[in-house]
Amino acid sequence: MYGQIRIEHNLSCKAKPRFEEDLGFGRHFTDHMFMMDFEEGKGWHDPRIIPYGPISHDPSAMVFHYGQAVFEGLKAFRTEKDEIVLFRPDQNAQRLNRSSDRLQMPQMDEEFVVDAIRTLVRLDADWVPRKKGSSLYIRPFVIATEAGLGVRASSRYSFVIIMSPVGAYYEEGLQPINILVESHYARAVQGGTGSAKTAGNYAATLKAQALAKEHNCAQVLWLDAIEKTYIEEAGSMNVFFKINGEVVTPNLSGSILDGITRKSIIHLMKEWGIPVTERKISIDDIVQAYENGTLEEAFGTGTAAVVSPIGSLLWNGTPMVINQGNIGDLVRRLYDTITGIQYGGIEDSYGWTISC
Amino acid sequence: MYGQIRIEHNLSCKAKPRFEEDLGFGRHFTDHMFMMDFEEGKGWHDPRIIPYGPISHDPSAMVFHYGQAVFEGLKAFRTEKDEIVLFRPDQNAQRLNRSSDRLQMPQMDEEFVVDAIRTLVRLDADWVPRKKGSSLYIRPFVIATEAGLGVRASSRYSFVIIMSPVGAYYEEGLQPINILVESHYARAVQGGTGSAKTAGNYAATLKAQALAKEHNCAQVLWLDAIEKTYIEEAGSMNVFFKINGEVVTPNLSGSILDGITRKSIIHLMKEWGIPVTERKISIDDIVQAYENGTLEEAFGTGTAAVVSPIGSLLWNGTPMVINQGNIGDLVRRLYDTITGIQYGGIEDSYGWTISC
Structure with a gap:
């Protein structure tokens, strides 16, 4: 499905934040990210994991003008037995497709999406915090990338997955x-x-x-x-x-x-x-x-x-x-x-x- | 206001499309674009005209996730006397601010916005088609550029103006x-x-x-x-x-x-x-x-x-x-x-x- 995920390792990994301290939410990002592109007539192609870094678009890319952008949020947890698990990622993949459908954006194979997430998490496994309550937040998103100002569904998209180690939502435990x-x-x-x-x-x-x-x-x-x-x-x-x-x-x-x-x-x-x-x-x-x-x-x-x-x-x-x-x-x-x-x-x- | 507009000329201008033929809408873009950045505490700064080209953002840039993006559309016309005029650009600048307000985005000086448009059009004046019905479509837009996944208003924005020569909407005249x-x-x-x-x-x-x-x-x-x-x-x-x-x-x-x-x-x-x-x-x-x-x-x-x-x-x-x-x-x-x-x-x- 969509071809094998190509992996380009990040050779200049950054220093990790101190996981014991306040990580906040979505402030630090891991060493790698997943990307895959869609083009009308060609479908989704070129799935790849590459070093985390800026993405570049024509200023007329449709996402900036007509807002075709959908996303998901889920977490990877490090268990007490030091395994890394995801919580119901199949549900996120399903919902991503439902969101895309409403926005006139292309569907994706849901098993492939889960597989892409797992592959990325395994590669950046060191970024999953050990502290109870902390986790690795995973943000898959799809954006319209066609260059052009006609108001219609884009013919090109990028699917991106980025990940961020996050602290416990309530550092002191549950808080009303x-x-x-x-x-x-x-x-x-x-x-x-x-x-x-x-x-x-x-x-x-x-x-x-x-x-x-x-x-x-x-x-x-x-x-x-x-x-x-x-x-x-x-x-x-x-x-x-x-x-x-x-x-x-x-x-x-x-x-x-x-x-x-x-x-x-x-x-x-x-x-x-x-x-x-x-x-x-x-x-x-x-x-x-x-x-x-x-x-x-x-x-x-x-x-x-x-x-x-x-x-x-x-x-x-x-x-x-x-x-x-x-x-x-x-x-x-x-x-x-x-x-x-x-x-x-x-x-x-x-x-x-x-x-x- | 915001400092003088710095101009970096495009030294490798592209070949223009044939203005007599079907230009479509928003398919071709001129040689230059305007950009200006906003940062909380610093305000709008660094207004500049630079060669038209890709813009680069962190994949966590808020525009991709939480959709803070507003835009305008107006046209420059080449008159029968070979002057170039804009149609009510002050109204576009006002509406841009109203849109930004609703989206919790920063305001801009409206006279400055009109001035930025005029400066850009003058520089790319050769791109304003001569054919009756054709015009230069101008697309000012503002996007949230802060890197981070917290759901709140971005602390950073870019204001961009791009321009596209467009044909008559109805090549054959008005059409029901x-x-x-x-x-x-x-x-x-x-x-x-x-x-x-x-x-x-x-x-x-x-x-x-x-x-x-x-x-x-x-x-x-x-x-x-x-x-x-x-x-x-x-x-x-x-x-x-x-x-x-x-x-x-x-x-x-x-x-x-x-x-x-x-x-x-x-x-x-x-x-x-x-x-x-x-x-x-x-x-x-x-x-x-x-x-x-x-x-x-x-x-x-x-x-x-x-x-x-x-x-x-x-x-x-x-x-x-x-x-x-x-x-x-x-x-x-x-x-x-x-x-x-x-x-x-x-x-x-x-x-x-x-x-x-």
Whole structure:
């Protein structure tokens, strides 16, 4: 498929950052990157691993003008037995294809994508941190590279994979965060690109994200763009609420991201016998549960933090403090289970982890 | 402002395409381009004109991942007196700033932007075609260049201007086009980025655009994303309808582009005493006018084609043929007037044209 991956070793590897210290997120990059090109009539070709370095494009390259760009995010973990594993990379490959389809971009063989990731991780294995909570963040992305200003789908693309060692999301362990419920700006709408992991969706959120920061909130909680009533997702997470013993999360309506952590924890909760429902949830439902004391926990899920307890929701200028701002039992159990599977402390009976 | 524009001449200029032949749109580029960089704390700096050529970025440059990219489009015309003029470039500079604001990107001095365009056009003046209908298309754009994967506004940007000689949009003169009224996909929604000229908006439209092509339609006509009822804009044009002597066009609701050709022709029609109203227009209004015989003309407006007569609208599988598929008197008058002003055949009493 697409030919053998050619490897050009980096002969001047950089000094690694100190993995014990704060690595941040996506600030340091490994010695190598994967690249492959697409051309209409020729398909995907020339898969190669080359030294990490700048990529060069004509200034009329379509990605700069018409935004055909999709990406994925996943992590490689170093287990307690010093193996390196990926968490459900097949799901990322599938979603990459779904995103590409929405943006009129070419499909890729999903097994090949996983194989490319594994090959790259093996080559830069020294970059996978040993410290619990740390990991190697992997960013596959596809961009339109045809030179030309006609508004249409590009005939050329590059698929690139870069990798960055990242620290634990919460250096001190799980930490509840404040979230601003956003009612003015919109992230996505039915018929739009909300369920695709595409660059433009993120650009659209930055202004609201900056407003959230001004209110001392870590992220925005998006409401649906039509009725400004139904909860969609947070800035970089899907969201869950535990109300009177039942866990609810917005259903995949077409305007939210089909999160891989989301589907993994739904699977776990169902197995644990915790009632979990994917449905429309209005902000009024949440306010009501808060007021009558049945809103027990709220949390976000995503690759970066796994799960994030929500300490408070700021809505119409009033903060709703959840679980007295403490970390709930459910979120703790989910966090421990997912990270246990990722770092090998808990046996993976789901086939979610794949060795590199 | 930002320092003097440094000029590095291209010493190996390319052979120009034959301007008499079909130049297409955005396929050939001139010998030089303008660039200027932004860095937080330092502001915009190092304005320079350099030989046209590839630009190089770290693969983690934010534009590839989070889509902070805005652009403009305008044209330089060679007049009958062999002068080179721009059409309302101040309006493009203003809109660039509005787009940047929505995307949490830095503002630029608007007079400087116009000056940079004029300086670049003067240097590549030989690239402005002589043939009536041809012009030099100018594409200013701003992209996020910071290397890093944190989801937030970039701290670094590049402002680039590239230019392309383009042929007449309609080689044979005005030609009515077919338009598909789109009811499944959405382009934009209130609170989103629809009124900004940003890359992601265009990526979101490509799938619908491809479907339009399959129906033998040149473009899509977007309905509002909420009620799927109100007309917004076409793929790359604002739209106007002449119904029973009155001209109507969708008002600037926040989800459509504030077109410069749009505002220019509204100005002209008001001056001519033609009743013109900016308001909500439902697709049902149009169907009703079509059925009772009062839908006299329909047309799109934009920089590329100036005005485009709409020969038919395909709605729910049924084509509505407008003005028997002929070019209307109003669209002809608007086209002749705007292009007359641009090419100098009609005196510009509005101050719309600016010499280079």
